[in-house]
Amino acid sequence: MRAKIVAGNWKMNKTLDEGLKLVTELVNILRDEVRSEAQVVLAPPFPYLIPFGRIVEGSPHVAMGAQNCYHRPSGAYTGEVSAEMLASVGVKYVIIGHSERRQYAGETNEQLTEKVNLALQHGLTPIFCCGETLEQRQAGGYVAFVGSQLTESLFHLDTTQLGKIVIAYEPIWAIGTGVTASSAQAQEMHAALRGHVAERYGQATADRLSILYGGSVGAANARELFACPDVDGGLVGGASLKSRDFVEIVKSI
Ligand code: PGA
Numbered sequence: 001m002r003a004k005i006v007a008g009n010w011k012m013n014k015t016l017d018e019g020l021k022l023v024t025e026l027v028n029i030l031r032d033e034v035r036s037e038a039q040v041v042l043a044p045p046f047p048y049l050i051p052f053g054r055i056v057e058g059s060p061h062v063a064m065g066a067q068n069c070y071h072r073p074s075g076a077y078t079g080e081v082s083a084e085m086l087a088s089v090g091v092k093y094v095i096i097g098h099s100e101r102r103q104y105a106g107e108t109n110e111q112l113t114e115k116v117n118l119a120l121q122h123g124l125t126p127i128f129c130c131g132e133t134l135e136q137r138q139a140g141g142y143v144a145f146v147g148s149q150l151t152e153s154l155f156h157l158d159t160t161q162l163g164k165i166v167i168a169y170e171p172i173w174a175i176g177t178g179v180t181a182s183s184a185q186a187q188e189m190h191a192a193l194r195g196h197v198a199e200r201y202g203q204a205t206a207d208r209l210s211i212l213y214g215g216s217v218g219a220a221n222a223r224e225l226f227a228c229p230d231v232d233g234g235l236v237g238g239a240s241l242k243s244r245d246f247v248e249i250v251k252s253i
Contacts, residue, residue: 043095097112109152128154146169169186183228217236
């Protein structure tokens with residue numbers, strides 16, 4: 001059985017008061033209404049990780065995640081946050097290689113390799129993001145392109161390390177656009193990525209790998225997406241900012 005995961009990526013949204021209200025609501029509704037065994041990950045902005053961590057403490061199946069970490073272990077890197085710091089405040093997951101960071105912060109596959117290494121070294125679970133642009137999809141070859149993102153940033157890992165990774169397939173054309181990949185499109189890519197991992201690490205390792213779908217996941221489409229055999233949950237942006245929507249997504253697992 002693969003771990004089922006629903007992660008909420010808040011991006012750069014909410015003040016502290018707004019966030020505290022949302023997390024408190026979420027924890028209460030999840031406790032009262034949700035019987036699912038799915039792992040819920042909340043990834044708010046850095047300043048909120050400690051106060052929110054106190055609220056989710058003791059909630060089974062809810063853990064804190066960060067949206068990023070730096071690709072160097074420590075030192076004179078003004079404004080950055082290390083994997084070790086995240087681990088030291090109780091964070092369990094870290095999103096690595098989100099397309100917005102690849103685009104706006106110019107993150108390269110080589111830097112992502114370093115981030116993955118540091119996250120694993122400090123006991124964090126990387127949620128490694130991959131995905132193609134609309135132009136790449138239309139030109140064809142998008143399956144090979146996304147596979148190469150895994151090859152370049154992950155395939156240096158040994159089997160034990162790879163077994164600790166969560167992958168999030170996020171087609172860039174579906175992020176924040178309201179356009180979701182169809183379940184057939186998601187399943188095609190997820191199965192291909194699992195096959196790609198199987199070729200390098202063997203079928204047993206690939207079968208244990210959780211591959212999340214991200215890109216305009218909402219209460220209305222989560223059930224159909226999560227029903228795909230190779231979709232093991234979701235990385236949710238916009239809909240993670242509303243407690244009811246997010247809970248409905250968790251219930252869809
Ligand atoms: P979205 O974002 O759900 O708002 O499309 C997903 C993501 O970027 O992780």
